[in-house]
Amino acid sequence: MGAFAAFLLAGTIFAPIAESEKAIAQRVGETFLRNHLVFRPDLSWLDPEEPEGPRRTLVWVFRMGEKQMTEPAVSTVVDASGRLLRADVSALPDCKATPELCALAVDEAEALLIARLDHLEPGLEPWSTSLQFNHGYQRFVWAVSTVLARNRDGEEEGKMLQIDAVTGKILGGGDWFAAS
Numbered sequence: 001m002g003a004f005a006a007f008l009l010a011g012t013i014f015a016p017i018a019e020s021e022k023a024i025a026q027r028v029g030e031t032f033l034r035n036h037l038v039f040r041p042d043l044s045w046l047d048p049e050e051p052e053g054p055r056r057t058l059v060w061v062f063r064m065g066e067k068q069m070t071e072p073a074v075s076t077v078v079d080a081s082g083r084l085l086r087a088d089v090s091a092l093p094d095c096k097a098t099p100e101l102c103a104l105a106v107d108e109a110e111a112l113l114i115a116r117l118d119h120l121e122p123g124l125e126p127w128s129t130s131l132q133f134n135h136g137y138q139r140f141v142w143a144v145s146t147v148l149a150r151n152r153d154g155e156e157e158g159k160m161l162q163i164d165a166v167t168g169k170i171l172g173g174g175d176w177f178a179a180s
Contacts, residue, residue: 016082020058023087024074028095032102038063043072054080062131064165067108069130093133093140104131104140106168111142114168115161123147123158131165137172140165145176154180 017039025033043059058076062069077086095102106114108129115127123146134141145160161173 016078017058019082019084020076020078020087023076023084024060024089024092027089027092028102032095036063036104037061037073038068055085064104064131065107067129067131069132071130071132073133091133093138100166101139104165106142106163106165108142110168111144111163114163114170115144118161118170120144120161121146121148121159124150134162137162139171141171
């Protein structure tokens with residue numbers, strides 16, 4: 001890790017992230033951090049109203065190959081100088097203690113192939129995918145979803161498979177419903 005890393009936030013604010021990266025790497029290791037987590041300044045924010053001074057919440061998302069997820073995976077809170085105040089790394093597995101949990105071998109294309117071979121229905125639009133750490137399975141999973149129906153109110157229903165991102169095994173699946 002470099003001695004100082006900074007990114008532009010909100011167009012004008014620089015936020016040092018070195019301490020945050022160090023805290024994340026303590027949980028997942030430097031290699032996992034570099035290969036599978038991406039700092040997203042566009043998802044990060046400044047809270048200038050804190051009584052102790054401005055605080056910045058910095059957000060990282062998962063990445064597998066070129067595919068970046070949109071849901072936050074981990075966040076940290078720093079003061080104006082970048083001093084780490086809080087690191088919420090509990091949503092990440094302890095890759096240093098259990099490296100096999102983090103040896104992600106199944107990429108998005110392979111997850112889609114597994115879903116096709118398992119006869120996931122084509123749906124109304126291309127399947128959506130996301131990489132996430134599933135706390136129930138205590139594994140990284142690819143969630144592959146298909147929209148099977150959509151009504152005039154925007155409500156949707158479909159099916160989803162959860163595929164182990166290390167082994168490629170289908171861990172579960174089922175129906176889903178989303179109201180607009």
